[in-house]
Structure formats: structure tokens, C-alpha cells
Amino acid sequence: MGNAEMVRLEDLSTDRSLTGRKHVLSILVENRPGVLSRVAGLFSRRGFNIDTLAVGPTDDPEVSRITLTLDGAVHPIDQVTKQLHKLVNVLKIRDMDPETTVARELALFKVSAAVENRAEIVQFAEIFRAKIVDVSKRALIIEVTGSHEKILAFENMVRPHGLLELVRTGEVALARGE
Amino acid sequence: MRGADALMQALENEGVDHVFGIPGGANLPTYDALVDANLRHIQARHEQAAGHAAEGYAHASGRTGVAFGTSGPGATNLVTAIADAMMDSIPTVFITGQVRSELIGTDGFQEADIVGITLPIVKHSALVTEASQIPEYIHDAFHIASTGRPGPVLVDIPSDLIREEISYTPPTGPVELPGYRPILEGNQKQIRLAAKALANSRRPVIYTGGGVIRGNASTELREFCDADRFPVTSTLMGLGAVPADDGNWLGMLGMHGTRAANYAMDEADLIVAIGARFDDRITGKLSEFAPNAKFIHIDIDPAEISKNVPAHIPIVGDAKQILPKLTGEYKALQTDSARLDSWWTKIRSWQEEYPLTYEPGSDGEVKPQFMIETLHKVTGGDAYVTSDVGQHQMWVAQYYGFNKPRRWINSGGLGTMGFGLPSAIGAKVACPGEEVVCVAGDGSLIMNVQELATAVSEDIPVKVFLMNNGFMGMVRQWQELFWDGRYSGVENGSSPDWVRLAEAFGAKGLRCDDSADLEEMMRATLEHDGTALLDVRVSPRENCYPMIPAGNAARDMVG
Numbered sequence: 092m093g094n095a096e097m098v099r100l101e102d103l104s105t106d107r108s109l110t111g112r113k114h115v116l117s118i119l120v121e122n123r124p125g126v127l128s129r130v131a132g133l134f135s136r137r138g139f140n141i142d143t144l145a146v147g148p149t150d151d152p153e154v155s156r157i158t159l160t161l162d163g164a165v166h167p168i169d170q171v172t173k174q175l176h177k178l179v180n181v182l183k184i185r186d187m188d189p190e191t192t193v194a195r196e197l198a199l200f201k202v203s204a205a206v207e208n209r210a211e212i213v214q215f216a217e218i219f220r221a222k223i224v225d226v227s228k229r230a231l232i233i234e235v236t237g238s239h240e241k242i243l244a245f246e247n248m249v250r251p252h253g254l255l256e257l258v259r260t261g262e263v264a265l266a267r268g269e
Numbered sequence: 270m271r272g273a274d275a276l277m278q279a280l281e282n283e284g285v286d287h288v289f290g291i292p293g294g295a296n297l298p299t300y301d302a303l304v305d306a307n308l309r310h311i312q313a314r315h316e317q318a319a320g321h322a323a324e325g326y327a328h329a330s331g332r333t334g335v336a337f338g339t340s341g342p343g344a345t346n347l348v349t350a351i352a353d354a355m356m357d358s359i360p361t362v363f364i365t366g367q368v369r370s371e372l373i374g375t376d377g378f379q380e381a382d383i384v385g386i387t388l389p390i391v392k393h394s395a396l397v398t399e400a401s402q403i404p405e406y407i408h409d410a411f412h413i414a415s416t417g418r419p420g421p422v423l424v425d426i427p428s429d430l431i432r433e434e435i436s437y438t439p440p441t442g443p444v445e446l447p448g449y450r451p452i453l454e455g456n457q458k459q460i461r462l463a464a465k466a467l468a469n470s471r472r473p474v475i476y477t478g479g480g481v482i483r484g485n486a487s488t489e490l491r492e493f494c495d496a497d498r499f500p501v502t503s504t505l506m507g508l509g510a511v512p513a514d515d516g517n518w519l520g521m522l523g524m525h526g527t528r529a530a531n532y533a534m535d536e537a538d539l540i541v542a543i544g545a546r547f548d549d550r551i552t553g554k555l556s557e558f559a560p561n562a563k564f565i566h567i568d569i570d571p572a573e574i575s576k577n578v579p580a581h582i583p584i585v586g587d588a589k590q591i592l593p594k595l596t597g598e599y600k601a602l603q604t605d606s607a608r609l610d611s612w613w614t615k616i617r618s619w620q621e622e623y624p625l626t627y628e629p630g631s632d633g634e635v636k637p638q639f640m641i642e643t644l645h646k647v648t649g650g651d652a653y654v655t656s657d658v659g660q661h662q663m664w665v666a667q668y669y670g671f672n673k674p675r676r677w678i679n680s681g682g683l684g685t686m687g688f689g690l691p692s693a694i695g696a697k698v699a700c701p702g703e704e705v706v707c708v709a710g711d712g713s714l715i716m717n718v719q720e721l722a723t724a725v726s727e728d729i730p731v732k733v734f735l736m737n738n739g740f741m742g743m744v745r746q747w748q749e750l751f752w753d754g755r756y757s758g759v760e761n762g763s764s765p766d767w768v769r770l771a772e773a774f775g776a777k778g779l780r781c782d783d784s785a786d787l788e789e790m791m792r793a794t795l796e797h798d799g800t801a802l803l804d805v806r807v808s809p810r811e812n813c814y815p816m817i818p819a820g821n822a823a824r825d826m827v828g
Contacts, residue, residue, distance in 0.1 A: 098465035100538055103563045105579035121448065124398070129388060136389045173572035179393045179413060182448045 108170070110163035113142070113239075115187040115194055115264045116172065118157040119149065121180040129178050130157055137174055139166050143196070143239075143261030154182065158263045160239070187264050194264035197234065198242045199224075203253030204231045212252055219245050230255060238262075272403045272430055273302035275437035276364070279407040281307055282439050285335055287326065287698050289319040293339025294379060295428040296366030300337075311698060311727050314719040316343050318691035320350020321717070324359045325695025328678040329653055329705075331485060333360040333415045334695060340366045341379030344425070345386065349685060351421045352390040356682025357506060358483055360419035362410045367396065369429040384425050392420030393449075400433035412444035417451030418570040419483055451569060455586030455594065463541070463565045463582045464598035467497075470539035472561075472612045475499045476522065476551075479506030479681065480544015480568060481588055487674040489592035490543065491515070496596045497606050500616055502530035504545055505662075506681040509671035519616065520625070523551040524817050525663040528623035531823035533616055534559050541565045544588050547577040548682070549819075557822035567591055623815070625667050630808060633783035637661065637736055637807045640787065641668035644706065644734060647791045652704040653678060653696045657689040657713030660742035660813045665708050687716030693731040694724055704795065706732045711761050712741040721774035724800040732794050733802040735767055738809045746812045771802035782806040 120126045127146060134141055142160045149156050161171065172184050187194070204212050209231070216223055216233050219241065225232035235245050239262055246257065270278075276299060280288070289311045292300040303310050313319035316338040323334030338347045344365040354361045368377040384396045393413045395406045403426060410422040467473060481490050481503070487510040494501045494517045501511050502519040511518050520527030522534055534540065540562045545551070552558040558578065566573075566580035567588055574583040584591055630636040641664050644652075650670055655678040656662040662679055671677045678696055680688040693707035714735055724731050745759040771778030777797045781790040787805065794803040814828025 098462060098469060100466060100469055100563050103466065103581040105564075105575065105581050108575065108579065124396070125384065125388075128385070132388045167575075170572065170576060173574075177392075177570070177572055179446060179449045 106169070108167035109165075110168060112163050112189075113160055114163045114168050115158065115160050115189075115192065115262060116175075117185040117187055117264055118159070118175060118181060119183040120155050120157060121182060122148070122153050122155045123180055126155070126180045127157070129180060130175065133174055133178065137171075139171055143259070145261035145263050147263075158261065160262050185266070187266060191267050192264050193267060194238060194262045195236055196239055196242055196260055196262045197236045198245075198257065198259040200233045200235065200245070200249055200254065201256040202231050202233060202249045203229060203255055205229060208252055212249060215245070215248050221245065270434065270437060271298060271302065272400045272426070272433050272435055273298040274305075275404045275435055276407060276426075276431065277302045277306035277308065278437055278439070279404045280335065283408065283411045284332070287311060288335040288337055289313050289322040289326070289695065290337025291316050291319060291339065291343060292337075293343045293366065295340035295368055296337060296343070298428060298431045299364070299366065299426075311694070311723065311729070313691065314722050315717065316346035317349050317687070318717045318720045318723070320347045320361070320363065321353065321685070321688050321691035322695035322698070323361050323363075324350060324354050324357075325655060325678055325692030326699045327359050327361055327695075328692065329675055329696035330699035331675065332699070333362055333411055335362050335364065338363070338365050339379065340368050340383075340428075341381045343379075344383035345381050347383075348387060348390070349683075351387050351423065353680050353683040353685045353688065354421035355390045355392065357479060357680065358419050359421070360415040361421045362407075362414050363421060363423045364407075365423065365425045366431075367425045367427040370398075370427045371429075373427065384423065387423055390421070391423050392418075394423035395425070397424065397426045397430055400430040400435045403431065403435065404437050408440050408444055409446065412446070413449060417449075418480075452571070452585045453569070453587040453590055455567070455584050455591035457594070459582060459584045460591060460594050461598050463584060464595055464602060466539060466563065466565065466582060467541070467599055468602045468604045471608055472536055472538040473499055473541065473609075474519075474533045474537040474539075475501040475541045475543065476534065476545055477501065477503040477507045477510055477543045478545025479504065481507055481510045482674045484544060484569065484588045485674075486544070486588035486592055487511070489589055489596075493592045493596045496599050497604065498609055498613065499541075500533055500613070502526070502533065504548070504551055504681070505666055505679070507545065508666060508677045509674045512672040513670035514672065519620075521666055524553070524819070525667065525813055525815065527625060528815060528826055529616055529619040531817065531826060532619050534562070535823040536615070537562045539563050539565065541567070543567045543592070544569070546573045552577065553817045553825075554820055554822045557824075627811075630784050633785055635781065635784045635787055635805055635807045637664050637738070637811050638668050639784060640734070640736060640805055640807055641665055641708070643787050643791060644708070645669050647788060647795060648704055648706065652676065652706045653700060655679060655689045655693040655696060655705070655707045657709050658684045658686045659710045659713060660738075660746065660811075661708055661710045661736040663743075663813045664736075686710075686713035689713060690717050690720045690724075690731070690733060693733070694720060694729050697729050697731050704732070706734055706795075709733055709735050710742060711735060711737045711739060711767075715765070718770065721771060721776050721800065721802070725775040730799050732797075732800070734791070734794070735802060735804045736807050737767065737804050738807050738811070739763070740809060743813065745810070749812070751818065767802060767804040777801040778804070780804045780806070
């Protein structure tokens, strides 16, 4: 039997399918009509929920980048990426490692800002290194850039003052280094 | 030349000799170019049937089947066939006409967004937006449809673009697509690990699927099983890879499989899945499926591995390339084959105790199982057999005893009633010298019975053996067993008169209602020079057993 004894059936194990954390997938796709529908359609058909989605061009005009985030506690990321790879227009998928990734999201907050609390809101914006991009009599529009968590934290700060509207881009991400 | 002429040349360069389809407004240019093309066009009577014929052609030959349809309803009629080809991994290319470019998006006459409609059921698809893309997209389509895990590819061509003048240069090398590179070889380390695991297994089972047939790996599979008397079972789609009279063969597994196969899976310590996808018809209750087993999973589609059942040793690649390596690695370990003796003793006892069996008919009653056994006898077990979906399909799977791959052509994944007759036409076109028979149910046959006209007028002689029980038999069986016998929507009654219907189409019609005449009538049907239909009146309320009720475990088999 020789080295066959080195593999005992009881020692064989499977990879855990749920990672339990948020994943950012960076997907390079061919820039062709209908590619986003294929990706989005795949998610709905297989019952995968996308938390955020951002699409845009890359340095190569033939290639677009889809950045999406999803919850690895709910979805088997491995199965998601394997299904995505089956799409012929999908060129490359990177499951971004949070340790070595720079991820940013941009959000615009329209906040009710009467004279008496305007100073406080401006102060929040400074703390968060946010920009006030529009001022009107009763409201401010504030631009916040940062991680998903930072934007959530800012939202929690301003919500008690009267959050009128909020728009977010969804996270985009790049790996550090070369 | 026109885009349509380039399309024909591209098809010819892909080795296409037959296409199935129906013309219409938007694909008139295609049909005009067809007049001068070196291809035979078989004019189906419904686009769904053209699609199934293309599938039958591909099933039987291994070559890519091609179907044409026009825009709008022509294209939407293809949808069932496209979905069927996706579920069963059948290499097919569907070419649809589309309304003129400037009408797209305006709800023009016979406009349907067929690329949008079919997105979840194609391996790939493309809408031509510039005439010059036509040949490129066709060559890409054949490459994608026929390599890796095969499947359907749709190319939708607007009617103005296909009339434009373009130039065509045949491709000089293989198609290269940056986002499409099937993995074929299999990881050598994983293969070695699998061999070692097998060497330490005392209760192994080889579980194979349609992938072995699709991948032409039947010989390699048999050599692997013979490496050490490995017990082998297969899904519905995998029948014929291992001959039914092979000593290692356990019979089909799953919902209507044999007890020996299902019990062996239940008690196995190691299961080697090859080109199979752990469908719910196989696993039954997932949490109780093969509870004692570790899994080696070999598949050309990485997404199948660990999709339903987590694999302990995944191997991605082509079974035809991987199996000889696995056989070699295993033999090199020089294991002691006697360790499998007690496992085989157990399996043999199940086989003896629970053979496939049925109560013989009395007073001339034709039992459906007897009908299939007689069909085996009169065809020498060597026919290409297509079927529809339902009880008759399961009885063919259980009782025909397939000995060669590609002889069993049916709709497994999608379960499409009406598949049998058109796929028989496609199989006969692919293999004109072979006997092609369609075992149909009376509920299914009528769904595409118009194809008798195709068979007769195109002179494609297929033999239809109609298992006529007057019911939607499988649904009736479920209503009897699981819905307290509250029958609903399952009686087909006495219409149509199948013999006269066959005659009306110009085919020969025969009827048999006595088991004593069956063999002779079947021979007469086969010997008829042309398309013929034998209406066999079988026991109306026979149930298909054994059976694992849906959502139950292998141990809960009934009947």
C-alpha cells in the first residue's frame, strides 16, 4: 500500500463555504452592450444579493470594472465567483483582501440646517474631512468620501439633525502596491 | 458577399451539414443564401421542434446542432429548446433573425428581445450590431458551444445587417477569447490525492453523469472502474457509458433508480462523482444524502463542484483526460483488491433481493415494462432511443439496458414533454444508417406531433412507439400516491385516434392492445419503409417503481 496510507478518508475535509464577512469583488469585463445585464441577471437568477454596485471605465477603453460588495455570511463567495467566471465577457475577478485593499465610497448628504444647528453640522463635516458642496437657506449638501463604515458613521451623526436625502455610489476598490 | 452568404460559409467552415429551422420575415436573407449553400435544411413545423431536432442531432453525433428561427415568435418558440440544451449541456447554436436595426426598441412587428429573454438560459449570446461581426460571432459561437461544458449559444442578427455587403476570411487558427478558457487537464496533485483516497476506501462508488457521455469518456470510465472492480452507477443522462450487462454496473441511481445503486450511495465511504451535478433527483433530501461518504468530484465546470454537495477532493477538467491519469495513479499504488470483497457481497445481496421487477400482465394486457423489454429484443438493444418525459421515460431508463453511449437521448434537466419526436428526427439525420426509435407518452407526443409532417415530407424515417395509457401518467401517479388520489387534469381520454392521425400525416399507423401481438407488431413497425407509429395500449394505471418520494432519502425508497 506504500504511501497510500498517508491519505486517510477521515482526515479529508471540505472548505467552508461561508466566510462570514463582507467581500468586495472587483470584476473586469469586456466593455460591450448587455454585459452589466448578464452580471446582474446572474445574481438575481442564483439568488445572490448585491449590497453595493459600481460600474465604470478603466484605463483600457475595451474594459470596464464592476465593483460589487456582498455578504459572505449569506452567500458562498466561491460559488458566486465561479458562476461569474462562466460569463464569457468576464475577464478577471478579484476577491479583494480587506488587509491590502483601498476601498472608497462617495456619498452626498442633504441635511436640514437651520441657523441654530448649522455650526454643529459644519463641525461634523470638518471632523469627517467632508466637503460642503452646496449651501441654501435651509439645507446643506455635504460630500463624504471614505470607507463604507465611515459613511455610515457620518450618517448616524447627521441623521438626528434632519437628513433630507442621501445618495451613495457604492464602494470602489483597488489593491495596494503594484 | 452579403452577410447571409458569409453566414453560410462560416457554417460550412464549422463543418455544419444540416440545419433545422423555419423561415420568416426577418430571416428571409438567410433563407435566400441557403438556396446556394452546401447545407441541408430540414424544415420543421414549429421552432421548438427545430431546436429539439438540433439537440437530438448533437446528442447522437457529438457535433454541434444548429437551428434557425425568425424574429419575434420564431425566436420565442425556440426558448424551450434553448433552456433544454442549457440544462443538459447540449452543444447547439441558435441563429435568429431580428427586426431591422433602426426598429430595435420600437416594438416593431415581430420584435422580441430574444437576447434579453434568453440571458439566463444560454451559455453565451450576442446581438450583431455591425454586419462585419457576423462571421466572427458565428465562429465564436461554435467554439463556445462545443468546448468546455457544452451548451447553447444564440446569435441574433438584424435583417438589415445580414443583407449588407461584407468580406469574409475564414479563420486561420483556433478562436481565442480572453474571458473563456476551459480547464481540461486536471491538477496532477489532486488526481494523486484522489487515487490515494480510493486506495484507502473500503466502500467506494463511482457516480457518473451526462458529462461522461458529452466528454466521450466512456472507454476511459470503464477502464477506471476495471482498475479495481469499482461499483459504478449513473444518472439518467449518463446511461450507456457503462454497459448495462457490465459486472460493475449497479443500475441507475436516484428517484427511480435501483435499490442497489441508492443503498450503495447511502453506505459508501467514498464517492467519485464524474460529470454529474448532484441534482435533487439524485440526492433526494440533501441533509441525508450519502451520509457516510467523502466526495471526489471531477467536472469540467468548476461551478458544479461544491455547488450542492461540498467536495473533499475537487478536480476540475475533462474526464477524458483525467480518468486515464487517475487509473494510472491508482494502479501504481498496487492496492489489495480483496478489501472490496465484503462491499461487493453486500451489493450482490441487494441486487438479488431487489431486482427491477413488475407483475406480468394477464389476459393480453401490455405492461409498460414488458413493452420496453420487447423493444430491446426487437432492436437488439442497439437502437438510438429518444423519449419524452414521464413514466415511459423512466421505464426506458430502467428496462432498455443501454450498452453504448449516445444511444439514449432524452430531456433530463428541464424535463421537456414533446422532446422525443423532434429529437428522434435530429438523431436520424445525424445517423441515417442507424435505427432511431422514439418512445413517447400520449401526454407528451401530442405536444410536438406536428413533426410527423417533417419526418414524412423530409423523408427522415423514425419509428414512434407510443406508450399509450390515456393519462399524464407520472402526474397521475403522484396524485395517486401523494395527493390522496384527487385526480386533476391528468385524463387524456380517447382523443386523438393515433393510427388515423399518423396516416393523416402520411406515416404508417399501427395499433397493439394484446401482449401476444406486441413483438410482431413492433417488428412490422421497424420494417416499414418510412416513418411509422405504433400505438401500444398499455396498463393505464401502472406506477413506476421503485421510487424515492421527492425530498426523501435513499433509505425511504418505496415500491
